[in-house]
Amino acid sequence: MQMIMFKMSDEYYLISAKSVEEIIDTVPITYVPLAPNWVKGLINLRGNVMTVIGLSELIGIPSPEKCMNILIMKNEENEEERKGLLIEEVSEVVDINEEDIELPPEKSDQTSYVGVVSFEDKVANVVNVSKMIFEENTAKA
Template identity: 35%
Template structure:
């Protein structure tokens, strides 16, 4: 299984590459009035408007007003839907064995599918199903 490792507020996260359409550098976005607090706005990728989500706010369930400081945007696809997640930085693309994923009972966030230990770092593997279901709500 191949994963993309990225950071949010100095913590490491990963998503499977099969869910990723592309990674782009930060870009301007248009604010959307009355959108949920975790929606930063809309970005334009080759003529397509895609929702830009502040992944830190979404995962931490915080409505902090801290300015979004990101360097990369990960565009994910799920069937015919696309969504963009703003992240601090993309660290690497790594190959892991599915046995390397620790499924734990103490992971309280439904967005976390498991924990991976890679290069002496603890990395939270994000559940794409949970992220897309939150985004739809």
């Protein structure tokens, strides 16, 4: 399966490419008062306004100094719904075999972490944030 590898605060993460419609450079984000801390704000992408969610706040990791990319995530259950996921930087697209994903014991209780994949020079956490950002409680933000 194809996965997008990206960096967040000196750690690597993988997310399924099938849930990502496109990757864009960070654009100006309009702050939304009284929104939860993981909602970074709204963007206008080619005439479509969408919510941008901060990955670091969503899964509880340290925030990077600068975020350079937004992953445009698509809701697999509702083709019309899109949300942006603010990340530090995309590094590459990789092909992963499902049997290469190992469950990390220290993070196995967190629903956002699916497992880890070991590469020759690094280890990447596999995250499943698609369901989290399109759940009922986040959809109203």
